[in-house]
Amino acid sequence: MPTFETLYGVRPTSLAAGLFALLSVLTLGCSDDSSAVRAIQAKRQVRMQSEAQQDHLGEVFNLLQRFVELNPEKSRRQISFHLNRWSETTSTGPIASELDASATELLKTISHVLPTEKAIQHVTRGQFGVDDVNHVRDAFLFRQVANWIDQDSSDDPLLQPWLTSLATTKTPEAVAKLRVATRIFDWTIRNIAYEPLVLTDPAPPAPNFPMGMTFRGAGYRQSNYESLWRGTGDAWQRAGVFTQLCRQADILSAVLALPDSDTGELRPWCVGVHVDDDLYLFEPGLGTYIPGPNQIGIATLAEARNDASVVRRLTVAGFFEYELTKNNVQQCVALLNLTPDAVSPRMQRLERGLTGNRRLTLYADTVAMKEQLDAIVGIAGVRLWDMPLLAEVYRSTLQQAAERDPMLAFWDFIQRGLLDSENSSSQNLARGRWAHLLGKFMDDDEEGQQGARTLYLEQRAPEFEIEDLRIDVDLQNKYGIRRELGVAPEVYDRQVQQIQAMMRLGKRTATYWLSLVQYDDGRFDTAQNWFADRVLDKSQPSQWEPMARYNLARCYERLDQSSRAIELYKTSGEPQEHGNRIRARLLDRTTDEELQSDSN
16 A cells, blocks of 8 residues: 555655644744744754654663563564664764774674675664664663672672772772673673583584584574573683673773684684773683782783793693693784674664663774774784674574474474473573563562562472373463374373473573572572572482582682682582682682781
């Protein structure tokens, strides 16, 4: 059907404005007081634009708040619609129509994944697309997490004396930035359960991937958002989560990569956080900051390049050899964890329009970032990290392969179904996880919304109830399980057994995440009990046990039970044992110093 605009060549809003102007003139009669008319029109237009802007951005944030409860595709279309309506009715100041040379050069560094011409076309288009929504959603979620992480319960106790001592040598702004960065890193390590770069658990035959990627390849087998959402990640995925959180906390950080002397291929090493013209080093694979000289504080890149003991002490004698030395880290390439969306003018415009509680970091000033990083001795170049784009290619390729391979499709469903399945148990767990990440731990009675604690507790169905699910039709109805017409009894029984397995996994996951909530809320006694008595209950084995032991040790640190913490850090066979033993050494050293101080 022809629209009003195509029929008459004018938008309804424009016609309304014209009619208003005409009515205004008629009302005022034939006087020459045109300035009064213009003033009225201007005020009305400003009010209408303000209302439209507020309404559309309000709708965007309402949809983001409830994103996990909504149909993903429908909500993406709605968000992009409201962003475009907002964009049409507001002005945030002059926006460059073309990319600056710095942004263009950075886009060229990922041309092996996304050709530069296509990247520029994507970045410079005027309208928001459905594909932009993930960028906005990620910024929203990481901002929410970064905001509530910044509290005393997220402090790393080992670093507090050092941070306090910096007040005599650094500005309050620099100390505050370092403190926030340490809180974010500490939260990342405690909350993103460590996975090795190479996975060895059973999997179906590997499909073919482009660009030399491999099935379940390191770093790109899930996105930063998925790592945060699922609470798992390898070293590079942890680096991605950490740098995303730093970005939303307005802290410049970069993944430091070492070029291979033979192939030139870049290998991520650690994350550098920019403070006072230097980079402070964090090692996400080990799960620890890199200790400075004499194992005091956090090492900078300058110290790692000049003091051989900094990198050498990442070796745990008799247990783990750290494969790098001072010579290996002389020249690093700084990788910015940004997608092309982050340099687009539309994201710059949107970021300028967000204020107060809605403020998000959506746009990257690559000129300033590159200047600050290039000025540091030991940085041999600045590039965009290709990992975010590789994760998109990996997911798309895997989905296409799963459509042709039922076995691969079932395996992929098992990997993702805990939070993404349509059954009521998975949906409730997903709601709890979303509330957890938004920092909504308690119920909001005024809004009628359940908090993470309540939603997680509801996942802890009694074992006898889960066991009876195969034979109790009423229980099946309670959990929304129904036998479809034409489904054979034996097939339906296998489906119920799969749901039972999911419910058990969901129950144990909810228990673990609830334990983390207790820690993040500063309830260390309660968190200790939950980790020790529930997550590590031998009758309830789960994938979360290694990280539960690590977090239990962190509780012991908080409760002045250092010897018990050290004993847990030295548990053999843990995926993160190398870094845990470094922490045990640092804690043991700190405890000895405190004892000597007390004796004096």
